[in-house]
Amino acid sequence: MDKNLTVLVTGAGAPGAPGIIKSLRLVKERRIRIVGVDISTESSGFAMVDKWYLGERAESEDFMPRIKEICKREGVDVVIPLVTNELMKFAKSALDFERIGTKVLVSSPEGLRIANNKYLLMQACRENDLPTPKFCRVQSWDELERATHDFGYPEIPVCFKPPVSRGLRGFRILREDIDRLELLMNYKPMDVFTTLTDVRRVLENAEPFPELLVMEFLPGKEYSVDVLARRGEVLIVIPRLRQKIKMGISFVGITENNEEIVKSSSKIVSLLGLHGNIGLQFREDADGTPKIIESNPRVQGTIVLCTAAGVNMVYNAVKMALNEEVVERQEEVRWGVRMVRYWDEVYFENGRFFAL
Numbered sequence: 001m002d003k004n005l006t007v008l009v010t011g012a013g014a015p016g017a018p019g020i021i022k023s024l025r026l027v028k029e030r031r032i033r034i035v036g037v038d039i040s041t042e043s044s045g046f047a048m049v050d051k052w053y054l055g056e057r058a059e060s061e062d063f064m065p066r067i068k069e070i071c072k073r074e075g076v077d078v079v080i081p082l083v084t085n086e087l088m089k090f091a092k093s094a095l096d097f098e099r100i101g102t103k104v105l106v107s108s109p110e111g112l113r114i115a116n117n118k119y120l121l122m123q124a125c126r127e128n129d130l131p132t133p134k135f136c137r138v139q140s141w142d143e144l145e146r147a148t149h150d151f152g153y154p155e156i157p158v159c160f161k162p163p164v165s166r167g168l169r170g171f172r173i174l175r176e177d178i179d180r181l182e183l184l185m186n187y188k189p190m191d192v193f194t195t196l197t198d199v200r201r202v203l204e205n206a207e208p209f210p211e212l213l214v215m216e217f218l219p220g221k222e223y224s225v226d227v228l229a230r231r232g233e234v235l236i237v238i239p240r241l242r243q244k245i246k247m248g249i250s251f252v253g254i255t256e257n258n259e260e261i262v263k264s265s266s267k268i269v270s271l272l273g274l275h276g277n278i279g280l281q282f283r284e285d286a287d288g289t290p291k292i293i294e295s296n297p298r299v300q301g302t303i304v305l306c307t308a309a310g311v312n313m314v315y316n317a318v319k320m321a322l323n324e325e326v327v328e329r330q331e332e333v334r335w336g337v338r339m340v341r342y343w344d345e346v347y348f349e350n351g352r353f354f355a356l
Contacts, residue, residue, distance in 0.1 A: 003030045006075055007318060011082030012036030012045030015249050016301010021048045023307040023314040035074050047346035047353035058086040064093055071102045078321045079104045081298055084166050087112050103321040105276035107297050115272055115297040119163040119213050128271055130264055131291045134216040141204045147214040148174060148196055157217035162210060173217060218291060220284025224250060225265045226303045228313050230320055232273035234266040236330050238306045250302045254338040255309045261290050268292065277303065277317045309337040
């Protein structure tokens with residue numbers, strides 16, 4: 001085993017990047033040199049890496065040439081993409097990276113096509129007898145209005161969101177019993193609750209009408225799951241209960257050995273042939289059955305909780321990419337490890353990044 005290793009992390013300014021970088025820093029068996037790339041000069045991760053570069057947006061034609069240039073210059077062994085809309089470009093260029101000696105932790109284009117689209121994901125799960133919420137795709141205001149009433153609105157809440165989106169973008173919970181004064185005075189503007197009447201003002205005459213996924217509201221506990229897989233072969237699955245969420249990010253969570261979620265996660269990842277660090281999200285219905293609500297076919301920011309619970313999923317993925325033996329096993333996970341996240345600061349001075 002080569003003792004020296006260089007890993008490139010994209011999206012170094014993402015909220016979860018510090019935990020991923022910490023996971024690599026905690027490795028004792030070899031020195032890992034970390035290169036960070038981000039589109040912003042104010043990327044917090046730049047204060048934590050050994051070398052940083054400004055990159056291009058994933059939509060830019062210069063995105064992939066820029067990453068390849070950096071990989072060649074820095075002798076990068078493994079690329080870990082943290083940004084969802086970069087994944088397909090990396091998947092289609094994975095062989096090009098291998099020719100320059102760099103492995104990319106990314107799934108196949110076909111696996112990503114389904115995993116990154118919530119409608120296609122739920123459709124595939126339903127066809128394979130995996131628990132899913134009631135859902136349908138709508139492409140007009142009339143279809144949206146009809147679907148919400150078919151799902152029980154206004155007596156019970158109903159959700160909608162774009163099939164392809166990041167974070168909470170476009171997600172809303174429709175419920176008729178909300179108190180607008182209460183929302184205005186006691187909730188932050190990021191709240192996701194609204195009514196069909198309020199949504200009508202925005203969407204009824206929208207041109208073009210955005211494709212939306214309408215879904216039953218699941219009132220139970222929410223879980224994120226971190227999976228390590230080798231082209232569909234599931235190696236480790238770690239569910240964690242999301243106890244407190246802000247802006248779509250876990251701020252309090254705990255590892256939980258939920259066998260039902262472990263089984264469903266394994267089936268989904270195997271079904272889609274996913275590779276590397278994979279994230280899944282489940283929420284329980286009123287009867288306590290966990291149902292898939294979305295997937296993140298990349299490393300998730302709160303994967304650092306898995307590191308604290310005894311299994312460094314990030315480093316294991318790096319070892320797997322290099323065809324090295326993954327030595328940590330499912331049975332080594334410490335269940336009941338709780339995480340509380342907090343804000344931290346980094347500093348910039350004369351082009352230099354540092355932390356206290």
